[in-house]
Amino acid sequence: MTAAAGPRSKLALYLDLIRFDRPAGWLVLVWPTLTALWVAAEGFPGWHLLLVFVLGTVLMRSAGCTVNDIADRNFDRHVKRTQARPITTGLVSVREAAMVGASLALISLALVLTTRWEAVAWSVPAVLFTILYPYTKRFFAMPQAFLGIAFNFGIVIAFAAVTGQVGSTAWVLWLANMCMVLGYDTEYAMVDRDDDLKIGMKTSAITLGRFDVLGVMAFFVTCLALTAWVLQPYQLGWPLWAAVAVAGAQVVWHYTLIRSRQRPGCFTAFSKSHWMGATVFAGVALGFALR
Numbered sequence: 001m002t003a004a005a006g007p008r009s010k011l012a013l014y015l016d017l018i019r020f021d022r023p024a025g026w027l028v029l030v031w032p033t034l035t036a037l038w039v040a041a042e043g044f045p046g047w048h049l050l051l052v053f054v055l056g057t058v059l060m061r062s063a064g065c066t067v068n069d070i071a072d073r074n075f076d077r078h079v080k081r082t083q084a085r086p087i088t089t090g091l092v093s094v095r096e097a098a099m100v101g102a103s104l105a106l107i108s109l110a111l112v113l114t115t116r117w118e119a120v121a122w123s124v125p126a127v128l129f130t131i132l133y134p135y136t137k138r139f140f141a142m143p144q145a146f147l148g149i150a151f152n153f154g155i156v157i158a159f160a161a162v163t164g165q166v167g168s169t170a171w172v173l174w175l176a177n178m179c180m181v182l183g184y185d186t187e188y189a190m191v192d193r194d195d196d197l198k199i200g201m202k203t204s205a206i207t208l209g210r211f212d213v214l215g216v217m218a219f220f221v222t223c224l225a226l227t228a229w230v231l232q233p234y235q236l237g238w239p240l241w242a243a244v245a246v247a248g249a250q251v252v253w254h255y256t257l258i259r260s261r262q263r264p265g266c267f268t269a270f271s272k273s274h275w276m277g278a279t280v281f282a283g284v285a286l287g288f289a290l291r
Helices: 005-017 024-041 047-071 094-112 117-136 143-151 153-163 168-191 193-199 204-234 238-258 263-271 274-290
Strands: none
Touching: 005 047, 005 094, 024 047, 024 153, 024 168, 024 274, 047 094, 047 117, 047 153, 094 117, 117 143, 117 153, 143 153, 143 168, 143 204, 153 168, 168 193, 168 204, 168 238, 168 263, 193 204, 204 238, 204 274, 238 263, 238 274
16 A cells, blocks of 8 residues: 555545535435525525535535434444444544544534624524434434434524524425425435334334335425425416426325335435425526516
8 A cells, every 4th residue: 555545545434424425415405405595585695605505514414424423333333224334344433533523513614604693593503403313313203303403404594694584484494394304314214224123223214114105205295385385475486386396296206116115215215305305496496586
């Protein structure tokens, strides 16, 4: 091994730690956040806020991955999908992972500091919930709901950054995306259900039992219904309704993927779930552009 190979190898491990090669994890976060940003600004929010929220979302998701892997390091070795994670294999120490996560969170905080103080204030509980989420899987029957709270702070912070306040529209979008998170993360939990039952982890897939598929469908439909209802007063016209219809067609596709409860189908459904958020955002952005 050459002297230069070592640092590259460590960098590769850090990139693996933050799931750099798996963009689905931050894409499910960025689209609802951008939708909230556009709604709060009633159109394009400006390049500054766009950059802050895209980069901040990617960084906080990456930081969240490090926290999750630190918390789950003794469980991940028993789950087929997570056995090769850097902390679990010992290739990255807990201290190293904590430093990576803290550094990413601080950079994200620096970005938020360039916006309103109200946005900065809301970012504090966002970080706390991100840290606490992995530990809820030990005792909470639906830890995906706690994940939804952590994930949805982007919506709240977006409204705070644009308007200085978080009104009813923001909270309805928050609730809608809570349903979206419950839907796609239940699909994710269905992948690991057998392993999670063996090690005593609690997930929505286990809690819902034979109603898991029905639950996922109900979560997705509720999300789209709430989104359409809260955005209807903005008169976004056909782009919004076309987006809701296309997203609804994706819900049907998700049903075909998860109805047999097989790992490959459930994982594909989760990894492609960000397209529903992307579709809704496209409809909102186009609707405001044409209004």
